[in-house]
Amino acid sequence: xxxxxxxxxxxxxxxxxxxxxxxxxxxxxxxxxxxxxxxxxxxxxxxxxxxxxxxxxxxxxxxxxxxxxxxxxxxxxxxxxxxxxxxxxxxxxxxxxxxxxxxxxxxxxxxx
Amino acid sequence: xxxxxxxxxxxxxxxxxxxxxxxxxxxxxxxxxxxxxxxxxxxxxxxxxxxxxxxxxxxxxxxxxxxxxxxxxxxxxxxxxxxxxxxxxxxxxxxxxxxxxxxxxxxxxxxxxxxxx
Numbered sequence: 001x002x003x004x005x006x007x008x009x010x011x012x013x014x015x016x017x018x019x020x021x022x023x024x025x026x027x028x029x030x031x032x033x034x035x036x037x038x039x040x041x042x043x044x045x046x047x048x049x050x051x052x053x054x055x056x057x058x059x060x061x062x063x064x065x066x067x068x069x070x071x072x073x074x075x076x077x078x079x080x081x082x083x084x085x086x087x088x089x090x091x092x093x094x095x096x097x098x099x100x101x102x103x104x105x106x107x108x109x110x111x112x
Numbered sequence: 113x114x115x116x117x118x119x120x121x122x123x124x125x126x127x128x129x130x131x132x133x134x135x136x137x138x139x140x141x142x143x144x145x146x147x148x149x150x151x152x153x154x155x156x157x158x159x160x161x162x163x164x165x166x167x168x169x170x171x172x173x174x175x176x177x178x179x180x181x182x183x184x185x186x187x188x189x190x191x192x193x194x195x196x197x198x199x200x201x202x203x204x205x206x207x208x209x210x211x212x213x214x215x216x217x218x219x220x221x222x223x224x225x226x227x228x229x
Contacts, residue, residue: 031216032215043118043221044218046219049216089154093216099170
């Protein structure tokens with residue numbers, strides 16, 4: 001059974017720092033992995049989607065990497081800003097058409 | 113603008129009442145999902161539908177019911193049989209297998225918060 005873990009549960013950094021959020025999964029036979037952002041009381045916003053054949057995806061200051069063999073993905077945020085404060089969730093899909101399995105998220109706080 | 117609309121945003125229910133949460137999408141997606149989010153427990157799948165007139169139970173379907181009569185609509189009914197209905201409910205969609213090429217990217221609505229009084 002696929003399990004997704006995100007550590008740490010919470011992270012606080014000063015503005016301007018580069019930071020890495022971690023996501024690990026137990027079954028390496030995945031179809032894709034998706035990173036989301038959630039602001040308090042809001043829905044999830046898709047940030048990056050990595051297919052199983054890809055090693056990384058980039059969007060602006062965000063870069064997500066995928067290492068299936070080790071069961072890990074990282075989300076790199078460059079030059080963090082207070083507006084990046086939110087909860088970041090990763091989710092794994094095991095096969096096309098299958099359901100997403102979510103981690104519990106990392107709550108990020110970027111202090112001015 | 114294309115997207116997923118959930119309503120109402122906030123809903124209060126007395127014990128013993130059924131309530132229905134609306135989810136409408138104009139993305140022309142075939143697959144739709146309902147998730148429940150509780151503090152400290154992450155997102156859990158309630159029901160999902162890959163195509164019109166078909167749906168499957170997720171991990172926590174007990175006390176919930178759905179219908180999928182139209183491609184754009186996937187309402188969720190929280191019945192009186194649901195023991196702990198107070199939660200944040202999220203609807204999502206993805207192009208789906210019936211749509212041909214499917215990247216599998218999931219898109220979410222803004223959520224509905226249900227509180228049982």
